[in-house]
Amino acid sequence: MRTDVRPDVRVNDFVVKFANVNGSGSASANGLFARAILRMGVPVAARNIFPSNIQGLPTWYEVRVSGDGWRGRRGGVDLMVAMNPQTWDKDVAEIEPGGWLFYDSTKPLPASRFRDDVTVLGMPLTAICNATYTDARQRQLFKNVIYLGALSALLDIAPEEIDRLFGEQYKGKEALIDSNRKAFAMGREHAQQAFDCPLPIRVARSDRVGERIFIDGNSAAALGAVYGGATVAAWYPLTPSSSLAESFQAYCRKFRTDPVSGKKRYAIIQAEDELASIGMVIGAAWNGARAFTATSGPGVSLMQEFLGLAYFAEIPAVLFNVQRGSPSTGMPTRTQQADLLSCAYASHGDTKHVLLLPEDPTETFAMGAQAFDLADRLQTPVFVMLDLDIGMQDWVTDPFEWDDAKRLDRGKVMSAAELEAGRDFGRYLDVDGDGIPYRTYPGTHPSKGGYFTRGTSKDRYARYTEEGPAYVDNMQRLLRKFETAKSLVPAPVITKAAKPTRSGVIWFGSSGAAMGESLVALELEGIHLDRMRLRGFPFCDAVHDFIAAHDHVFVVEQNRDAQMKSLIVNECGIDPARLVSILHYDGTPITARFVIREIAEKARLFNVTPLRRSGAA
Amino acid sequence: MTYLAKPKIHHPSLAKNSLGYTRRDYEGAISTLCAGCGHDSISAAIIQAFYELDIPPHRVAKLSGIGCSSKTPTYFLGNSHGFNSVHGRMPSVLTGAALANRDLVYLGVSGDGDSASIGLGQFAHVMRRGVNMVYIVENNGVYGLTKGQFSATADRGSKSKRGAVNRDEPIDLATLAITLGATFVARSFSGDKDQLIPLIKAAVAHHGAAFIDVLSPCVAFNNHPGSTKSYDYVREHNESVNFLDFISPREEITTEYAPGEVRSVVLHDGGTVRLHKVGRHYDPSDRAAALAYLETHRAAGEILTGLIYLHPESSDMHDALETIEAPLNALTDAELVPGNAALAGVNASLR
Ligand SMILES: Cc1ncc(C[n+]2csc(CCOP(=O)(O)OP(=O)(O)O)c2C)c(N)n1
Ligand code: SF4
Ligand SMILES: [Mg+2]
DSSP, X not given: OOSOOOTTOEETEEEEEEEEETTSSHHHHHHHHHHHHHHTTOOEEEEEEOXXXXXXXXXXXXXXXXXXXXXXXXXXXXXXXXXXXXXXXXXXXXXXXXXXXXXXXXXXXXXXXXXXXXXXXXXXXXXXXXXXXXXXXHHHHHHHHHHHHHHHHHTTOOHHHHHHHHHHHTTTOHHHHHHHHHHHHHHHHHHHHHSOSSOSXXXXXXXXXXXXXXXXXXXXXXXXXXXXXXXXXXXOOOTTTHHHHHHHHHHHHHHSBOTTTXXXXXXXXXXXXXXXXXXXXXXXXXXXXOEEEEEOXXXXXXXXXXXXXXXXXXXXXXXXXXXXXXXXXXXXXXXXXXXXXXXXXXXXXXXXXXXXXXXXXXXXXXXXXXXXXXXHHHTSEEEEEEEXXXXXXXXXXXXXXXXXXXXXXXXXXXXXXXXXTTOOOOTTOOSSSSSOOOBOOTTSOSSSSOOEEESSOBOTTSOBOOOHHHHHHHHHHHHHHHHHHHHHSOOOEEEOOSSOOSEEEEEEGGGHHHHHHHHHXXXXXXXXXXXXXXXXXXOOHHHHHHHHXXXXXXXXXXSSSOHHHHHHHHHHTOOGXXXXXXXOOSSSOOBHHHHHHHXXXXXXXXXXXXXXXXXXX | OOOOOOOOOOOTTSOBOTTSOBGGGXXXXXXXXXXXXXXXXXXXXXXXXXXXXXXXXXGEEEEEOSSHHHHGGGGBOTTSEEEEOOTTOHHHHHHHHHHHOTTSEEEEEEEHIIIIITTHHHHHHHHHHXXXXXXXXXXOSEETTTTSEEOTTSOTTOBOTTSOBOOSOOOOHHHHHHHHTOSEEEEEETTOHHHHHHHHHHHHHSSSEEEEEEEOOOTTTSOSTTOSSSHHHHHHHEEESEEXXXXXXXXXXXXXXXXXXXXXXXXXXSOEEEEEEXXXXXXXXXXXXXXXXXXXXXXXXXXXXXXXEEOTTOOOHHHHHTBOSSOGGGOOHHHHOOHHHHHHHHHHTTO
């Protein structure tokens, strides 16, 4: 235990933000910064904030160091690493009073460009680089490594961790390891001489990371698809979903290459557009392969007609929707949860679809695999609803797990033997009363089980008909099937507040990152809320019951129109007045500060204070 | 999923193919199209071709878009799985199906509206990818099912039934298919089964994307004077480059021809296409010449039919993707799921 700590020292609890120029090679140094802290056993929540552009525009990397393991953005910045003159004013303004500003002091700046309440840490990075390197690219790249060295001194980050990471990152390229080490040491030594190191904000080794891993949700989803047995992927590049398909390719190369022939146990097609990608998924799934597409809102919009076909013709299909700022091209590199309604009710006519709502990469992996079982079991499209925050950011998250005893559930597929034995086959016949009929794969039996798949109405034996009663019979069965889905999709996670309360809060997906912390803070303010984290749609009865058991329930979501609230009101027959929306939709991930402020404000209106226990107590 | 073919019991007098199937086993439901519609003749040609090819009907998957033409898969190969998808998007569904199981025969049936208008993009890309399939467009120059509007293959200057003149340039799907990388491209006429049946057989035997543009008059909306897709007009302007027959690998080649009369091309499955000379010698393996020939005949107002382009050393999408030989839909859990130990390795690499 250190006894000399000043009262303003904040160990493992601060926010560093890097303001960079896109394409300047900063990403790699910034990533090392976050990972070195993780290697010290201290959790971080790291986020790239990037433009829809390849080179030259501003980009930021925000690292929240949180010994408590809070995964949301906190809001505010303690140390700004201001490397982009373009965004200087905005970046400087974002620093918390009493915070620090680290910048390249090669060119002197007038005092008016600084703030009185912020400590300025100037380091002549350009001058150092120009004196050390002759090559222009090296001057640029090593500038990043030099500031990394400086930060290691300023924040007390163990240099040996960075050193080890250099070794891992540039394995086999000794020259690169060496030059990175030198640049790093140069920055570190310079800072040690120039500044009073370490700053009051600093890192100390801890054991709070444990077994957890550091990965983005798109990679997790792709790995989930591998474990879920997907063999066909069809996609069209669209931020923020592209890296999901690319990850699938990488994992398949690793895990799905036939050891004998060297050939592929998978097929990935970059389609000509999203209409084609969903068409391919539907064709493959119809033919008995597990197939998926990865896309975002604009892509789902293009898929609408096909989704109606898949719903009505009952074809399994898995869609990963990595949601982004919408509508239209919207904010392609910003996050939102604004496609709930367009997915839940995708397509013309009476349609409803299954949604899975993972909260982090670990759950994305699990649900990514489960989606294929559900799609096959229910013979319908299943959406895994990620967003940019989960999909493209690296999260500190629980390790992935797989039960080797688990078998893929291919659903109700009638085999050649069953057909041969004379089992009655009606493609749309509800034999089991759960609304789910049997299907056959094409090519199964020479004379039995063949049927015609169509988007037009049909009878229970798949024969074309425009008879009203047959149509209604089929539509009713589809509703029964959707009822069955309620018991199959992941149930909500319900947790009681520390004290009995008449108020509750609902959230889902990436908002979870801000919720744990928010609830702790709200509790300190005397606001106690029972919690329900939604994990899937359709909603099971527990969703209705939770709301019914409370006077007011806050619904936290990242869109303008309170889409989850609409979905709940519509599907659960809830009085909208009971549901109070907390909406965050500026494209940045929702923060605890925002949730605490909004809920506290609204709670006062409803007088949400803990219930006094009645009776003797 | 191999299954021994079991013939149905039929009238003993019906002829059977080598698998024991009669022609009736390749039929489907009764057609609901207009009497005299060209599409019905194409269905009959498909039935005959598959019967003669000795392909078990259930090993064929037939896919279509939307239109009168796209309805026809109901009227042939009744024991095959069929998929009537959405308008203009059959190519993607077929591509997906072909990815899932490379062991079936894929037959795509579409219309000129379905393929040249709404579906032109998917038409283009399915050819580019070299999906192993037979893609037939039943080309009548109009949207039959929505009652006679011009489609994108209607010729400039041709007249609709109500007298409207088409002002737009037509899309020639055969020309397009060649430029897009289809490796078997033919054109035929629904009224010429002697030409069409062997073309379908050869297209099935071909490995890769095979396309047949079949002129198929719409008696309800496009069979009048002033139409360039009527029975009379097509008959009068039909100019065939060759006349062919297809000999399956099991058949013995018996007839002998004088040198120069016939060119034989052996296809992927061992079958042989014999191209009989019509007029001057035509070499369908020369892509540039094929395109030029199409263009010359188009300029002369003639409808060029026959096997226009054939790339005998073709490959398909699976070859390009390097997928394993086994159908992807038949892989077992053990072949698909890496298991928990592998996952532990992934976890370790992420710390
Ligand atoms: C998205 C969509 N738009 C429009 C239609 C209406 N529609 C049905 S068939 C058809 C045209 C079919 O023409 P073609 O493919 O040439 O087939 P034909 O009937 O001539 O054989 C159209 C426009 C549709 N089914 N779907
Ligand atoms: S409308 Fe034309 S294309 Fe359709 S069935 Fe009648 S004749 Fe055939
Ligand atoms: Mg037509």
